[in-house]
Amino acid sequence: MHSIMCLRCFLLTIITQIQKRSNIDSVWDIIDTRLLEVLIPPDEQFLWAILIQLLSALYTIHEMGLLVQRLFHPSKIIICGSSRVRISSTGIADLFDRPRPDGHGPSKKTADISYLGQLMLKLATNLNDATTQDLFLLSSTYSPEFHYVLRRLLGYPRSGDHASFYPTFPSLDENTRETDPRLFRHLSTIYDYCDALERELQLELDNGRLFRLIVKLGFINERPEYDYNASWSETGNRYLLKLFRDYVFHQVDKSGRPVLNLSHVVDSLNKLDLGVQERILLMTRDEKSMFFIKYSELKHYLNESFSELYRMQSRSLP
Structure with missing residues (x-):
C-alpha cells in the first residue's frame, strides 16, 4: 500500500498578492477576489519585480520537468517581505493530473507562459476577469517597455495588424532576454537590499x-x-x-x-x-x-x- 504526503512550509507574516493589493491589516482575513476590482493600478516597478521573479521560477520549474499550470493566480502568489515573491501549491497539480506519455511538451510549457501573461494582466489592471481587450487600456498607465513585454506574454506578435491576431507565444528564453534591461536594475535593487x-x-x-x-x-x-x-x-x-x-x-x-x-x-x-x-x-x-x-x-x-x-x-x- 502506497500513500502520498504533501508537506507545507509555513512562512510567518506572508500574504497573497490579493492581500498585498487590498491593504488588509490581518493576514488571516478571508479575502474576496472581487476586491481587486476596486483598487488603483499597482506601481510599475513592483510589477517588474514580480515578473522577473516569476520568470525565474518558471524557468526552474520547467527545468525540473514540472508545470505551473493554473497556479499563476493572485491567490497563489505570496509576498514575503516587501517584494520577495513565491508560488504556493507547486507540484500539487502534477500529482493528481498525470501527464500523457508525451510528457510536458512544448505546448504545455507555452500554456504556462500564457498563464503568466494573464496573471500579469490581472495584476496590472486589478481586474480578475481581465481580457486581452483590457491590454490596450494600459498603454497610458505603464511604460511602452512593460506594455510590449506584456503583449508578448499574451501571444501578440512583435508587430503587425492586431485584427489578424494569431497567438505566437515566445519561448521562455526570449521572454527572459526581453526583460534583460530591467533585470539588471532588479539585481541592483537586490544587492542594495x-x-x-x-x-x-x-x-x-x-x-x-x-x-x-x-x-x-x-x-x-x-x-x-x-x-x-x-x-x-x-x-x-x-x-x-x-x-x-x-x-x-x-x-x-x-x-x-x-x-x-x-x-x-x-x-x-x-x-x-x-x-x-x-x-x-x-x-x-x-x-x-x-x-x-x-x-x-x-x-x-x-x-x-x-x-x-x-x-x-x-x-x-x-
Whole structure:
C-alpha cells in the first residue's frame, strides 16, 4: 500500500498578492477576489519585480520537468517581505493530473507562459476577469517597455495588424532576454537590499558582543553568596572589574547628577571586547585610591574571573 504526503512550509507574516493589493491589516482575513476590482493600478516597478521573479521560477520549474499550470493566480502568489515573491501549491497539480506519455511538451510549457501573461494582466489592471481587450487600456498607465513585454506574454506578435491576431507565444528564453534591461536594475535593487541586511546583521552582532560583556560583568560583580568566601573576595582583579563597572555605568557630573551617556558605554565596552592597549583611570568610590590600567588587562581579568565562576558552578556539591 502506497500513500502520498504533501508537506507545507509555513512562512510567518506572508500574504497573497490579493492581500498585498487590498491593504488588509490581518493576514488571516478571508479575502474576496472581487476586491481587486476596486483598487488603483499597482506601481510599475513592483510589477517588474514580480515578473522577473516569476520568470525565474518558471524557468526552474520547467527545468525540473514540472508545470505551473493554473497556479499563476493572485491567490497563489505570496509576498514575503516587501517584494520577495513565491508560488504556493507547486507540484500539487502534477500529482493528481498525470501527464500523457508525451510528457510536458512544448505546448504545455507555452500554456504556462500564457498563464503568466494573464496573471500579469490581472495584476496590472486589478481586474480578475481581465481580457486581452483590457491590454490596450494600459498603454497610458505603464511604460511602452512593460506594455510590449506584456503583449508578448499574451501571444501578440512583435508587430503587425492586431485584427489578424494569431497567438505566437515566445519561448521562455526570449521572454527572459526581453526583460534583460530591467533585470539588471532588479539585481541592483537586490544587492542594495542585501547590503542593508548585512549592515543590520553587523549591528546585531555588535549588540550581541556587548551584551555578552554586560552579562559577564553582571555574573561576576557583587555576588552575595561569596561575601565571606576568601577565594572570591572582591579584591585584586575582581575589584578592578567592579570599578570598571562603575566607570562605565555609574558616572556622575560635577553636581552629582547621573550621566546617561550611551556612546560612552558602547565605546568602553567595545574597547574592552577588543582588549586595546589604551589605559583608563579607575577611582574607588571613596576617591582615596586610583588605578591606571589597560583595557587588555581588564579583558584578561574578566575572562579569568568568569572561567573561575564557571568552574565553581560545575563543581559537584559535597
